[in-house]
Amino acid sequence: MNDPAPAAGQVTLTLPDGSHRTVAAGTPVAEVVRGISEGLLRRAVAVELDGELLDLVTPVRNSGSFRILFARDARALAVLRHSAAHVLATAVRRLRPEAKIGFGPAIDDGFYYDFEVDEPFTPADLEAFEEEMKRVAAEASPFEREEIGLDEARVRMADDPLKMERIADFDEDEVISTYTNGDFVDLCRGPHVPDTSHIRHFRLLSTAGAYWRGDSDRQMLQRIYGTAFFKAKDLKSHLHRLAEAKRRDHRLLGRRLDLFRFHPSAPGAAFWTPRGTVLYNELLAFERALQKDDFLEVMTPLMYNKSLWETSGHWGKYRDDMFLILNNESGTHDASLKPMNCPSHYLLYQATRHSYRELPIRYVTFDVLHRNEVTGALSGLTRVRQFQQDDCHCFIAEDQIASEVAFLMRYILDFYATFGLDATINFATRPEVRIGDDALWDRAEGGLLAALEETGRPYQRKEGDGAFYGPKIDFDITDSIGRAWQCGTIQLDYNAPERFGLEYVGRDNRTHRPVVIHRAVSGSLERFIAILIEHFAGDFPLWLAPEQVRVIAIGAHAIDAASAVRDRMAEAGLRVHLSPRAAETDFREEIKDASNLKVPYMAIVGSREAEAGTVSLRARGAKKKQVTLPLDEAVGRLRRESEERALWGAAGTMEPL
């Protein structure tokens, strides 16, 4: 049925059940909701009108689909948090009247508000603000909306220079609104919850500097971050998640589990300990095994003359991010450490003639890369200056795009699945600033999209998010506590083959341009290991664990038997350790040490085991529960679990019993 055409001055709203309501244009949303039911009005938080979020005090201006949002709706949460930001500003203004207000939006996990103050806020200030916010909420002041003209806005916000600056950006005919709750007025687009009493379950989390409008040339404001929820239990679980993330912090676990460390002499570059190096190499070994049939591993120089970077185009705009090398004879910086592998692979490809019969050629490299990240960007293993990528460049004929992309996607997803990681897929299209004509982009995007569709995997489009040289597919992995990390990528590149004059000889005996696909799976191995540490909380599956088994001898008389167990397991290829001072140490301390290092299994050998030719296996986290097995059987099970790369706790593994 067609929507009835509204009379002049009227708008028609289509409710989710398909029914229509016609009201006078300018009727407040609350009146519309009340017209449906008083009960709904009591529970309504906001509404969606043709997808636009409106609160109850906003006038309805246009016809469209009309849906009431309740506390359970995800979009309602953003409204609540925006209002929480206003409650925060209300509290700050009461306690620090001199604070100038900036912006205070809802963000993914909460909200923030920026203030201009002479002295930065302290943790004690935050506590005071939080207490004051409770009072503001208890007052249950309604959020009142007022629509005003530009001149009036200037008068109202005269005392707030930051708001005045925002006002200066408005067009003459724009609808400008203010929201008032109690004694606090803010220039604000809305929407808001009906009154401050909705802000019940919130927490201020942190404070930090933030540039006004994100511009590092402008003044630094003080930003307060917080979060808010409709339900106490949602707030609680969010705070729990934050605590969980802190507990899993790879920088702390990296020290505690003795995996890597940093030294001021080499900022942004990790020192891998013996244990960490095992982990790193196991990851590499896994990827080498996975790729051995379809990829060609190569090694290329780490240092190049600047002419290469001039060809690639990096010398111009990327030079500040490269580590340049001083030529002592000329006194100039005319070489650099490589920040990426692409040009190396192009040079290698180009060094010989290639036939169409060879394609696709997939060069993959784990070479060390250096990027001169600014100091403020460095963070643990997730943002470093020296790292290795599992970096692959596929040289293909243009008609191989679809099959190649499908192949690469399967490979990438299989790789993640080994770690129990799932990925969401993003398809990024041509950006504003780009090279190549539209016809080329049409072909590139079409080819990539067709390949993506063929896999049947769900994906999201990210318009304009592609690389300047081509569209791409990005993989965001989701870890065990629900955080997303951008890791893998498949990028189509028509430009590089042109720049580097890449060729292959076709069936027609003429030269053709290949297309290049850039592929990374883990992004950087360093960062991927950081993700794995946090994903597993340091409880690595057996195959990845730096030390797989710790042999514990109960009493000095069991030392010989324990050594025999250690030797037998080591022969079987397990990474096993028996403390050299086990004979002098309380075995309970050995158990403590193994537990703290999160060693997956302890093999306990006392007089009973020594006599019976058995070991008692105690799985990580299993406390006193253990299983006693003949030594060979124990070795067999551990080997199988390791070789199958079973996830810790997966069915069929020996997992925490």
Added chain:
RNA sequence: GCUCUGGUAGCUCAGUGGUAGAGCGCUUCCUUGGUAAGGAAGAGGUCGCGGGUUCAAUCCCCGCCCAGAGCUCCA
């Protein structure tokens, strides 16, 4: 890069204008115990680096280095 906060033993941290402490770890000895910290003794510190103020600086001031949090998901 910029703002704020921090840097004390291998780790986690306390402390002071008169050159420094704890717990864990480490070393040695005792204990040989059936499932997460047995007992005793000992070693270990340019208090991040450089400069300044002071009779005296780990502490106060300045600079640098390193680390942590953050740096428009737009009124």
